[in-house]
Amino acid sequence: MASNLLDDNIEDILRTVLEDTDETLLVVNPSVTAIEELIDVAREVSDLPEIRLLGDESMLKDVMSDFILASNAADLIEEDALTLKLLEDENENSLLISSQRVVALVNVGDTVAGLTTDDADFVDVAYDAYTTTWEEASAFNLRTPPLSRVRSTLSEDIGEGVEDDFTGVLGSLQTARGDGDGLDEVTISLLVAAKNEVLLYDISKWGEDVGIASKATFSRTKTRLEDMGLIDTEKVPIDVGRPRLRLKFGDERLYEANTDQLASVAQNLLN
Template structure:
């Protein structure tokens, strides 16, 4: 009764499993790849469930939380009422998608491939769904450490200007930054480099970052020094009416003065 299986590219199978215009779906996973795919699909597709309950292990969620873009998107979707998250210590299959009338399992094989198995058998669906509803009810809360992506963009536009907002959005939404691939830059470096590209005052950038919960002023200062030592960022003094002069962030390399945000990041990734 309604049982299917097929092989294919693992990520494509995950995407297909999410493309269900249903009211509610429970997703259980122990894999970061599944959470990253979920973040991408909610942000780019209309064919996703109206409400998603995500069950995962604390360890997997901590890995997701360490990726600024993934974490801040998860928080945004929580704020929007699309996504809720619980942690559960039991091992989960790589990816299980549970709706009121279908259970879908997606397992990775090798070389980026995978296999999808689904069933609409009523007894199986009821049994498995009850199992994951129980896991959901018994699951723990997890506080993501990064602010909502949408709130962050709105705030940076208000406090640091439209050009800074556009630069940050361009970088965080470019290929290679939505998933941790070994070359992803720390978000503090991204803010400082985009601040330098837009010639913003260091005080304004780090004050905004601390107020938003991105990082402390001390961390911004440490990262600024590291970027200066790497020959990527420099500063110039800006006179103020009261108190000590402040520093304006500038790109140290002349070749980057008219570069795009992505080009600045690419050069920085090759250096730091």
């Protein structure tokens, strides 16, 4: 069975396979890096095949805890370009399988190589076997809303300026997990709301409606940011009921920061 080295860069391997696959691509037991690169590359390929990803549940949960990656994955899911399912056997090889070829992803240190074969008999056996595995696998439930929906509803419900700031802050981040490596999506939403002096009620209602987090989560995060001096509030009387709270920055350094600097300034203040 003849095989050859497809490439030695995971991004280029994935791009080549996606662009050369006509209908369905099975992605079996990918690494964290492979999933991250797959989502990024898939956003750039114009004519995508149907991507069926079989991954370990705990690994998928960890990867999808990054709002940036998960919301982009959700966009692909909504476009019917991506489906996520759970792989029961953690000892499976990392494979890319189409009806034309099988690519084994081999990690050697920091290098990833794609060993590929287009032997028809072997490809047919592998494709049929993993298609059966796919059909029998349980779905992975991604609860993160699509980024396109987040942005459009934020613009419509809160304001275009807020959406511009939200997109700008996300663009300045590599990850949005809230674990020290980046701000989470609720914190980012509250910060851009404070920058634009939006009511807490409005931003938290939007966040709950679009599926980012509950109003209670927004309220708890607001309290934490307020206790740490990043956010301040002022009461706004309404005709009926308790006054509502307008969000404002609580630190002058946040007022002085450009949108692309806002995340790093806030992260420094949180640390």
